[in-house]
Amino acid sequence: MIDKIQETAEYIRSKVGEMPKTAIILGTGLGALVDHIDSKKYIPYKEIPNFPVSTVEGHSGNLIFGRLGNKEVMAMQGRFHYYEGYDMKQVTFPVRVMKALGIETLYVSNAAGGMNKEFRVGDIMIITDHINLFPENPLRGKNDNRLGPRFPAMTEAYDHKLIGLADEIAAEKGIRVMHGVYVGTPGPTFETPAEYEYFRVIGGDAVGMSTVPEVIVANHGGMKVFGVSVITDLGGKDVTDVPKHEEVQKAAEAAQPKMMEIMRELVDRAE
Numbered sequence: 001m002i003d004k005i006q007e008t009a010e011y012i013r014s015k016v017g018e019m020p021k022t023a024i025i026l027g028t029g030l031g032a033l034v035d036h037i038d039s040k041k042y043i044p045y046k047e048i049p050n051f052p053v054s055t056v057e058g059h060s061g062n063l064i065f066g067r068l069g070n071k072e073v074m075a076m077q078g079r080f081h082y083y084e085g086y087d088m089k090q091v092t093f094p095v096r097v098m099k100a101l102g103i104e105t106l107y108v109s110n111a112a113g114g115m116n117k118e119f120r121v122g123d124i125m126i127i128t129d130h131i132n133l134f135p136e137n138p139l140r141g142k143n144d145n146r147l148g149p150r151f152p153a154m155t156e157a158y159d160h161k162l163i164g165l166a167d168e169i170a171a172e173k174g175i176r177v178m179h180g181v182y183v184g185t186p187g188p189t190f191e192t193p194a195e196y197e198y199f200r201v202i203g204g205d206a207v208g209m210s211t212v213p214e215v216i217v218a219n220h221g222g223m224k225v226f227g228v229s230v231i232t233d234l235g236g237k238d239v240t241d242v243p244k245h246e247e248v249q250k251a252a253e254a255a256q257p258k259m260m261e262i263m264r265e266l267v268d269r270a271e
Ligand code: HPA
Pocket: 111, 112, 113, 114, 189, 190, 191, 207, 208, 209, 232, 233, 235, 243, 248
């Protein structure tokens, strides 16, 4: 795998001048952050050797390099989901490449369904921890010690300092932010009422179909991670609403300005 990672990293290096130390995976709810990146350079996924090609509607696949505030950043416009049929190594390949390119901090965003009874649709949840319910761990298989340790700790999978800084920024701007545990599931079904209830009982606050694989691989590679969810629907045994993809997208879009304000400032102020 390391040969492929190196090949892809070299291709990207040949296209981009200075390499950033910050990467952002623009999930549902953060797509418009691209508009705030200056002097952009786009590399379509389909031109990148060894990169999977994104298949989901509404997710255009590009790597974007440019300046966000005072920081050079690399952004992934579109991610690879397990439910699309990619295996875990494909889903997390871009994070391996980020590490090879010298990225030190990864920001991830997603849309998620809320089980926490305090949550409302449109809330922003800073991810403080996660529960991995994917059927496979992306690190399964022979470990390459050049990529990271065999048994990586996940004690602080989401960087506490970045969480603190995001809280400060949200308070300054008067934006309501919640904290919570993200439950990562393979999808593509939304949950049954009993499943939402079960995820709440085991300690989850929100559930979604992404993020956990990328965060595991980022931690394996020793990167700092910050994650945030937009709560696009609510689930539980007393909730009768039926989540629909279009509604998830609509709710995420509505929350996008708040999410963007926090992320832009956070990336700018982070070390
Ligand atoms: N469940 C799983 N994934 C999701 C949800 C949900 O309710 N909402 C947005 N992504």
